[in-house]
Amino acid sequence: MTDKVLAKRDEFLRSQTIEHEVPTPKEIPQEELMKRVPRPLRHVKYIPVKNLVFFSKHIPPQFSYETKIKTPIPSDKLVVQVRNAGLNPVDLKIMNSYTRNMNREVGLGREFSGVIIEVGAGQRGQWKEGDEVYGLFYHPNLGFGTAQSSILVTPSKDVILKKPSNIGFQAAAGTLYCLGAAFNILDALEAKGQLTEKSNVLINGGTTSVAIFAIQLLKYHYRIPNKLVLLCSEYGATLLKSYFPDLCDELIFVNYVMHSRQIHKPLQDMISNRETISYDATSGQPISIPYDQGKFSIILDFVGGYQLISHTDSLLSKNGAYVTTVGDYKANYSSDVYNAWDNPSAGARKIFGKMLWTFDYTHFHFDPNAKYATKNDWAEKCAELVESEVVKCIVDKVYDWKNFDKALEYVKSGHCHGKVILEVEKF
């Protein structure tokens, strides 16, 4: 008993970083020991935080214990104990932009799910301790991430939503960034009259996370009757069919791996020959499927580069829309830098100059902060779509956050088929 109490006391003193010389058990009378049992954590002035941070792209991330959330918290804020943090290519792009060692910590992760553990006085009517939530905490310039045991969220600035009981914490943590991006792209196209029931949509990168949400929105929310044409690998096509078996006849898969240098070619053939050729998975025999949808009215490019844009005359109908989340160069998560400007080569400029008047080109940039969400209520609308199970988050892999290196490597590979999620420890 005495040893146990002493060990507890030592542990407490160490956790408070109080420098005490700890006397040996013999020097302390039993009654004194019983009096000195540490008080429960609720009375400490700070919520301690364990935080996954990096200092530059050259040094691997590490855990830091420097952050503390002071209580009572400001009136307009909430503290969320994070359960899961979703990772995205943007996390790598942010890390890639820190080329020199910083003398401050930069956090990882932009998406979260968790439980509210503190409510600011001004938030009490709307939120309470124990509420299960998910959201976006997008502060790349301030260096705050969601891979922290607790985060201080400002509901007027950050997107935070009550998590419906029908989705788990892991899926919730991977939902809002890519769903929000896909929703806003399609919402803008609809507002411009470009997304209609006649739309014929091609998606480059059919198994990117943004595409997986876009497919669901186009088919289950906008109910676009035409088949969607997806450029993806054979393995990716098999996965999509298994995730959405009801959409098997609504999707046309074009294998980008077989045509990696000329991905426009099978698309041009498909349009001019009015058929698409796929290959039987077991016999390898070609199968002809009729295609009568003509040129595309919308190209959604989640891979980037010029391969499609330089053939828009044969692929995209006049006044069609080309939206890319990536831009002029093919995405490369090892070197791409956050907020880098497009830098088209002279050749591409010529192509743009020749083609731009015939179609509407958008390089989409998603700012997921709450003040932009008020413009079209995208966060509330996405919350409804998630709650009513019109769309779901496909989780590819979940890693304990101690294995963040493996998780980041996997995202960097560019071959995830769904979201990569970190399991954050209770601290």
Ligand SMILES: NC(=O)c1ccc[n+]([C@@H]2O[C@H](COP(=O)([O-])OP(=O)(O)OC[C@H]3O[C@@H](n4cnc5c(N)ncnc54)[C@H](OP(=O)(O)O)[C@@H]3O)[C@@H](O)[C@H]2O)c1
């Ligand atoms: N601008 C913005 O606001 C914004 C917002 C969201 C995302 N983004 C960007 O959009 C891109 C997609 O993001 P994400 O998170 O959805 O990506 P992701 O999930 O990391 O994409 C991985 C997928 O891409 C597929 N893929 C890789 N190379 C391909 C190629 N050449 N052709 C077709 N598919 C290919 C892979 O399939 P296989 O393994 O089967 O090859 C894999 O399934 C990223 O560059 C991201 O930074 C930008």
